[in-house]
Amino acid sequence: MRAYSMDLRNRVVAAVDAGMTQPQVAARFGVSLRTVERYLARRRATGSLAATEQRHGPEPRVRQQLQAWLPGRLTAAADATLEEHVAAFVAAGGERVSLASMSRAIASLPPEPGAELTPGGRRRRAGRPLKQKA
Numbered sequence: 001m002r003a004y005s006m007d008l009r010n011r012v013v014a015a016v017d018a019g020m021t022q023p024q025v026a027a028r029f030g031v032s033l034r035t036v037e038r039y040l041a042r043r044r045a046t047g048s049l050a051a052t053e054q055r056h057g058p059e060p061r062v063r064q065q066l067q068a069w070l071p072g073r074l075t076a077a078a079d080a081t082l083e084e085h086v087a088a089f090v091a092a093g094g095e096r097v098s099l100a101s102m103s104r105a106i107a108s109l110p111p112e113p114g115a116e117l118t119p120g121g122r123r124r125r126a127g128r129p130l131k132q133k134a
Contacts, residue, residue, distance in 0.1 A: 003051035004031065013039055013049060062095050066105045069094065074106070 008029060015025045016036065026033045043049055066089065073080075073088060080088070082099045085106075090096050097105075 004035070006049065009039055009049040012036055013043060016040060062097065063101075063105065065094050066097060066101075067109070070105055070109060074109075 008031075012025055012029050012031065012035075015028065016022060020028070022036045022040075023033055026036050039049055069089060069092060070085075073085060077084070077088070082102045085102050086097060086099065089102070
């Protein structure tokens with residue numbers, strides 16, 4: 001869910017400061033009573049109404065290792081299977097990842113300069129001709 005705009009936040013707090021009750025302000029601006037309370041508490045605690053940064057768990061360290069390791073591996077063994085890539089990643093000191101994770105990591109790599117793309121925007125697999133519309 002997206003945060004409300006700073007303009008709305010300022011108008012909500014200004015309405016409370018002007019003497020309206022919190023339930024009246026919530027009804028007038030179409031926000032919940034809890035939102036009004038939260039804005040007032042945030043202003044008291046920090047002096048600002050700005051939204052806080054959303055935190056979504058720890059950094060994906062295994063994915064970062066995999067993204068850094070993969071380009072060199074694909075250059076060295078482009079025709080290896082996903083299982084062989086996983087085994088090589090583990091042998092290189094990485095954690096074991098699933099075949100699906102390896103596939104997603106390969107698919108998320110940026111395309112090489114000059115690489116052909118399919119009409120859907122995906123990278124074209126080597127050796128497969130691009131279908132032409134008749």
